[in-house]
Amino acid sequence: MNQTPNIAADRLPPDILARNFSDAHPPLTEGQATIESDRCFFCYDAPCVEACPTGIDIPGFIKKISTGNITGSARTILESNIFGGSCARVCPTEILCEGKCVRNSQEDRPIQIGTLQRHATDWQMGTGEQPFSRAPLTGKxxxxxxxxxxxxxxxxxxxxxxxxxxxxxxxxxxxxxxxxxxxxxxxxxxxxxxxxxxxxxxxxxxxxxxxxxxxxxxxxxxxxxxxxxxxxxxxxGVRALGITGEYFPGVRNAVEFIEDLRVSPTKSDVPVGRRVVVIGGGNTAIDAAVQAKRLGAEEVTLVYRRAAENMSATTVEQEWAQTNDVTIRYWSAPVRIDGSEDGVASVTFARGLTKDGRPVYDQGEYTLEADMVLKAVGQLxxxxxxxxxxxxxxxxxxxxxxxxxxxxxxxxxxxxxxxxxxxxxxxxxxxxxxxxxxxxxxxxxxx
Amino acid sequence: MADLSINIAGIRSPNPFWLASAPPTDKEYNVRRALEAGWGGVVWKTLGEDPPVVNVSSRYGATRYNGQRMAGLNNIELITDRPLAVNLAEIKSVKKDYPDRAIIVSIMVPCVEESWKRILPLVEETGADGIELNFGCPHGMSERNMGSAVGQVPEYVEMVTRWCKQYTRMPVIVKLTPNITNILNPARAALRGGADAVSLINTIQSVVGVDLDAMAPMPVVDGRGTHGGYCGPAVKPIALRMLGEIARTPDTSVLPISGIGGISNWRDAAEFLVMGATSLQVCTAAMHYGFRIVEDMIDGLSNWMDEKGFETIADVTGRAIPNFVNWNQLNLKFKTLASINQDACIKCGLCYIACEDTSHQAISKTLLNGERHYDVIDEECVGCNLCAHVCPVDDCITMVPQPVEGVETWNEHPNNPMSKIPAKAG
Missing domain, CATH: 3.50.50.60 (FAD/NAD(P)-binding domain)
Structure with a gap:
């Protein structure tokens, strides 16, 4: 992409970058896993299982952690979901298994199913062994x-x-x-x-x-x-905003920004603006906004058309962005991007609200100065x-x-x-x- | 404010909480810390004849249950391994500084009259308030014909008790082993021997667990294990039954009881008192959390007594005994039914699966407005309480007693072949 003076790589020293992009949620210790697994009630016909798209026998694998049968625990997870390791890290558990945990009703604190799942699957992957074997070859x-x-x-x-x-x-x-x-x-x-x-x-x-x-x-x-x-x-494919200024230098798709970061071993070669505006309301928007901040952007604003509860990013994800010093602005629809061949200068939004159950954007406009705009309004x-x-x-x-x-x-x-x-x-x-x-x-x- | 002071067999203490004869009472240092913390008394760890015994390294094993440490504790330690003179000097020093506390000395010497005759005056000279005869230790000492080897033979219990009553003016408490089939036999023997009180239970013979790598019972001593004595919260039900048995049986009911067995808090203490105890002995709970636990025991018991209107421990002792009966005196017409508080239910399904798989299929599982819904089928419910026990939410499942029409026990029940015997037989 074209570089502008306000978009630069290497904003933070290597050790800070390494820390900012290391494991955000560290694994449970042996002791924590034991305590947490003992909290599980081993529900019958458990709601968490129903909430898991892959139907993992969650009470089953947690029980096995609590008894020290970690081999069996990992197998229980992986036989339903061979990607149990990454799902443990990326699943929005707050709206899936953990959201349905009966502990929510009792004490508003679900079992940490995701991190327990990580505990078991990390152990399995640490052994270097594949727990499953192949049936006799079919020739297909x-x-x-x-x-x-x-x-x-x-x-x-x-x-x-x-x-x-x-x-x-x-x-x-x-x-x-x-x-x-x-x-x-x-x-x-x-x-x-x-x-x-x-x-x-x-x-x-x-x-x-x-x-x-x-x-x-x-x-x-x-x-x-x-x-x-x-x-x-x-x-x-990636959806476009469909507004003027969308192709000024400094305006790019969030998925590409995220990919650049994943491809870069050190992150120090990925450029980021001083003032970044992210447009969208899903996990891609959150991932882009938080990583922009962690890459050294001074101000990151995530702007979404509607209310917090309408975002496809969960409450937990939104709070994660906020604790990472990302400002979230709701009820704002992008109207135009101003700038020049040298780069983007600002984004103007129309304020909206609900009228008769429909979103209407007639509450005036405001402009955010920006030298980088990341679009995250959906993939196709x-x-x-x-x-x-x-x-x-x-x-x-x-x-x-x-x-x-x-x-x-x-x-x-x-x-x-x-x-x-x-x-x-x-x-x-x-x-x-x-x-x-x-x-x-x-x-x-x-x- | 309730008066917690007690007088058991002439031994007085400001509250009923004593530390049992065990590792916490082996030395002056520990005992002083305990008395400073507020314990009403201590039973000094068992004295024996010189030369002292030798203890092994690696002494305790424990049961962990679902995250709870030391639900049960097992030990293979023997009696004190310090010279007799050292212990006697320390007992004397402690008693001098704490005249208001009960200092009882546990003793175990060979089943020979001379041995008892020799040690009793030495103990008496310390100013101790009483002695407790250790007839219970189920490991190590029993192989030397002491401890539970004595306690399991009523004649020996009676004989040694009699010697003690003969050779000392101190009150004699006989500590009973639970490793027998009928607790009344040694209790009666103690009574015949002239015991002033009994204390129970001592520890239960146990293998607390097996080390699956060492292939040896725990605790493992250089590759091998041995059976030990089991205590802690897990043994409380066994202790309560044995206590109640002595307290409700007319001839043994005259014996004051010092209750022992998994007492961990004021509520346990109250249960032991109402089942017949006057003093209470604690060990595992103190070994788990330190001597400070006595503070809540005293405070909690006092508050509970105030709430109930009990002024003294004597008001409490044995309160539940009239209601502790044999099964054949229970009313077969009584019925209680489970009731699920739907607002409190968290839909875990544990009541359902417990009843469905292992009881009476008396809980239905349906979907109500898309949500799991569990209901009691009254016609099928036998009032067993299992669902209420497995439910993880306090007061979500309650047992509701139904109106009772009359009393019919097994003694009168038509299904009882004995009940058909004409009345004149009775």
Whole structure:
């Protein structure tokens, strides 16, 4: 990107940067894990399990931590969710399992399910051992497109069931959004790559990197060469603001900023403005805003069109931003960006409120000076690579049935490229379930 | 303010809380700290004949339950391992400085009249208020024909008690072992021997756990373990039963009782008192938290007595004994039903699964407005209380007694073959 005087890299000394981007929420100690696991009531038919998209037997794995059966605990987690390690770190547990914990009703303090899950899965990964083995080989070959959580969860389950899997991914590294799209301090210490290696250690999975669907491979050719195909191709597009000034230097997509940070080992080469405005209301907006601050920006303002409760970022995420000295402004719609060829100068917002149940922005305007603007107003699935195929796109996503079958026989899909919550844990569920459907269909076909 | 002072068998103390004969009362240093903290008395750790015993290193094992440390404690320590003269001098020094406290000396010497005759005057000379005969230690000493080896043979209990009454003017408390089948047998033996009081329970023979790496019972002493004596909160139910048995049986009920066994707070203390105790002995709780725990014991007991209108410990002692009966005297017509307070319910499902899997299928599980909902099926509920016990929320599940029509015990019940025997047999 074009550099302007107010956008610079290396704003903070290396040791501060290292600290700012290290593990934001350190793991539980052995003692903390014991105390916390003892708090679990071991509910029957537990609400937390129902709230987990992958349906992990949460009381079961916590009980096993409390009895010192950490091997069994990790296995309980990973057999439902092979990405249990990253889900423990990135899941919005406050609206999933922990949000449903019965301890909320009793004392307003749920069991720390996420950190307990991390305790068990970290232990498993620390052993360097893969807890699952492969069924007798079936001779079937399956192609998976996309090495993100959906694709790799699918590949792992398929490998477990005895199939051979080839995973194609557009990027130099696997992991998908875990590798490129999440704040660095959430998956510190190369965790995403370690987890990919862990998943692949079951064997029978080959990964072909920098293979782009529609450029290097086509769905038609994969369908012809493999017994089945799974598409876990996520979002390739980013929504635009649709206002003037959007293309001034200094205005960029938050996902690219986040990716630059993930690719940089030291973060000292990633430029950031003095005054940063982030526009959006999801986790991408929060990740971008907090990381901008931690990179050395002087003032970071996150601006969102509506109220706190309308943000897709949870209350916990919003508070995390606020404790990181990010100012959040609600009920503000971007009107225009002012600046010049030298760079952005300010963003003007219209103030709004609810009238008759609808948001209306007629409460005047205000302007925030900015030398960097990060857009985080949503990502899009781009269906272009599938244009030639009999794949039905519905509501901007690939249409699938409850088990992940697309409208094209032998082709399955899951994760962000299909409908549903855009969460890592939901992508893992989709991949896993599609693998079960693939195996069932192949066995039913009897070939 | 309730009067907590007691007089048991002529031994007076300002409150009923004594430290039991155990590691905390082995030395003057510890005992002075205890008395400063407010304990009403101490039973000095058991004295024996010289040369003193030798203790092993690694002495305690403990039961941990769901995060709670020392729910039960097991020890393999023997009696005092210090010379007799040292202990006697220290006892004398302490008694001189704390004349208002009860200083009782625990004794264990061989079952030989000469041995008892020799040691009793030495103890009496210290000015101690009484003696407690250690007939309970279940490990180590019993292999030498002392401790519970004596306590398990009523004739020996009676014999040694008699010697003690003969050779000292001090009140004699006989400490009973629970490692027997009927606590009344040694209690009666003590009574026949002239005991002034009994104290119970001593520790229970136990293997507290096994070290699965060393493949040896814990605590492990150089690769091996032995059985020990179990105490602490876990043994309280066993102690309460044995206490009550002595207190409710007409002939043994004349014996004043010093209650021992997992007393950890004022509420436990009150329970021991109403089941027949006059003084209370504590060890594990002090070993867990230090001597300061007595402050809440005194304060809590006093406040509870004020609330209930009890003025003295004598008002409290044995209060529950008239209601401690044999099973065949319980009213079979009585019925109590579980009731779930839906506002307090946190939907954990524990009551449901406990009843469904292991009891009477008397709790229904439904969805009400999309939420889990648990309800008692009155027709199926037998009033067993299990759901109320497993419920993690205080006062969420309560047991509601139903109106009772008359009394029918097993003695009168038609299903009882014995009840059909004509009345003249009775």
């Amino acid at each position: 070959r399956i192609a998976v497109v996309g090495a993100g959580p959906a694709g790799l969860a699918c590949a792992h389950r398929l490998a477990m069931q005895g199939h051979d899997v080839v995973v194609f991914d557009a990027r130099p590294k696997g992991g998908g959004l875990n590798e490129y799209g999440v704040a660095a301090y959430k998956l510190a210490d190369e965790f995403a790559q370690k987890e990919v290696a862990f998943v692949l250690s079951i064997g029978g999975i080959t990964v072909e990197n920098e293979m782009v669907l529609g450029r290097d491979i086509t769905l038609a050719s994969l369908r012809a060469q493999y017994d089945a195909v799974f598409l876990g191709i996520g979002h390739a 699935f781009l269906p272009d690579p599938l244009a030639e195929d009999e794949i039905v796109i519905e509501g901007g996503r690939i249409r699938v049935d409850a088990e992940g079958r697309t409208t094209m026989t032998g082709v399955y899909a899951g994760g962000d490229c299909t409908a549903g919550e855009d969460l890592t844990v939901a992508a893992v569920r989709d991949g896993r379930n599609a693998a079960e459907a693939i195996t069932a269909d192949l066995m039913k076909a009897g070939n």
